[in-house]
Amino acid sequence: MATFDVELIDIVKEFESGGARVRAVDRVSVAIEDGEFFALLGPSGCGKTTTLRLIAGFEQPTSGQVLIRGRAMEGIPAYHRPVNTVFQDYALFPHLSVEQNVMFGLEMEGVDKKAARKRAGEALEKVRLPGVGERKPHQLSGGQQQRVALARALVKQPAVLLLDEPLGALDLKLRKSMQYELKALQRDVGITFIYVTHDQEEAITMADRIAVMSEGVMLQVGTPKEIYERPQTHFVADFIGETNFIPGALLGRDADGYGRVKLADGTVIRARLSHALGNAASAVSVAIRPERIGITPLGPPDGSGGRHTPLDDVTVLDAVVTGSQYIGTDTRYTLALGGEAELVARLQNTAERNAALQSGQRVKVYWKDSSATALDH
Numbered sequence: 001m002a003t004f005d006v007e008l009i010d011i012v013k014e015f016e017s018g019g020a021r022v023r024a025v026d027r028v029s030v031a032i033e034d035g036e037f038f039a040l041l042g043p044s045g046c047g048k049t050t051t052l053r054l055i056a057g058f059e060q061p062t063s064g065q066v067l068i069r070g071r072a073m074e075g076i077p078a079y080h081r082p083v084n085t086v087f088q089d090y091a092l093f094p095h096l097s098v099e100q101n102v103m104f105g106l107e108m109e110g111v112d113k114k115a116a117r118k119r120a121g122e123a124l125e126k127v128r129l130p131g132v133g134e135r136k137p138h139q140l141s142g143g144q145q146q147r148v149a150l151a152r153a154l155v156k157q158p159a160v161l162l163l164d165e166p167l168g169a170l171d172l173k174l175r176k177s178m179q180y181e182l183k184a185l186q187r188d189v190g191i192t193f194i195y196v197t198h199d200q201e202e203a204i205t206m207a208d209r210i211a212v213m214s215e216g217v218m219l220q221v222g223t224p225k226e227i228y229e230r231p232q233t234h235f236v237a238d239f240i241g242e243t244n245f246i247p248g249a250l251l252g253r254d255a256d257g258y259g260r261v262k263l264a265d266g267t268v269i270r271a272r273l274s275h276a277l278g279n280a281a282s283a284v285s286v287a288i289r290p291e292r293i294g295i296t297p298l299g300p301p302d303g304s305g306g307r308h309t310p311l312d313d314v315t316v317l318d319a320v321v322t323g324s325q326y327i328g329t330d331t332r333y334t335l336a337l338g339g340e341a342e343l344v345a346r347l348q349n350t351a352e353r354n355a356a357l358q359s360g361q362r363v364k365v366y367w368k369d370s371s372a373t374a375l376d377h
Contacts, residue, residue, distance in 0.1 A: 099133030264339025
């Protein structure tokens with residue numbers, strides 16, 4: 001049976017703004033398992049940092065419950081909760097050495113100096129910073145300062161580590177490197193990480209599960225693969241990676257979880273139905289990732305020329321190439337379908353595929369029906 005380190009039960013958080021009540025977090029419920037790397041993902045102002053602050057105890061919910069390891073946190077201040085927080089600006093004390101920064105929280109709790117020094121050294125070892133204890137923060141690189149902040153948070157052995165966009169101040173190359181280091185560190189220490197970010201790549205790279213938020217609501221919670229491959233709303237599909245949206249009308253629902261969608265030019269295709277798609281929905285958008293689309297001047301790979309093969313449902317449509325962009329590992333094509341619909345497809349550049357399709361060239365585009373999802377328009 002799974003155990004939960006953090007549970008949010010019907011959490012609401014409202015603030016006063018200009019005489020009105022603004023709801024920053026709107027009826028959020030989620031359970032985060034022991035040892036999980038959980039990401040709160042969304043654009044600025046979506047409520048992810050407020051949610052983190054509610055867990056930390058820096059804010060109190062307007063209604064609902066925060067539970068940490070099964071214990072309700074109502075009335076328990078931040079400094080008595082079994083959590084610690086790493087912020088984007090690190091908040092290191094510039095006049096203290098690295099070792100003193102890491103020991104600070106322990107000394108405030110009355111831990112013996114010798115024991116605190118030993119635990120600080122162990123924490124610095126875990127973040128791969130042995131031998132820098134005597135340095136001052138300004139003598140370290142941005143990535144090293146970030147690791148010191150992590151060590152200072154981990155040294156108190158919290159049940160849950162909260163991270164509020166901790167890589168935001170780093171340059172792109174270092175940020176990518178630190179993504180892998182953070183995930184490896186989380187596996188090593190084995191504690192629950194709750195990570196706030198607006199960067200989809202960070203969330204997908206590191207998280208075991210992701211909650212995508214918008215306007216205070218958790219729109220979808222799932223593994224990175226579930227979020228990317230099976231988005232349940234237009235917002236999630238659009239926010240995570242590049243996505244094509246083809247408008248159409250839902251004609252009917254099949255027993256296998258698929259629907260028949262009529263496009264603007266009259267063509268009927270099949271697509272998976274989002275679980276969030278209302279039963280009364282008629283206007284829909286069919287979402288397809290660019291890398292799931294194939295292109296050939298001759299038809300689908302089996303040469304059938306039909307919309308569906310007998311063994312594997314495949315949609316095949318006529319299209320015209322309107323542009324191409326070489327981007328190293330693959331080529332990005334823009335294509336026009338009938339009825340003014342447009343598609344973007346990405347084809348990997350290989351030795352077998354070294355002749356670019358030309359603008360104005362007539363082609364067939366194809367994809368597995370399982371790669372397409374019908375969402376609320």
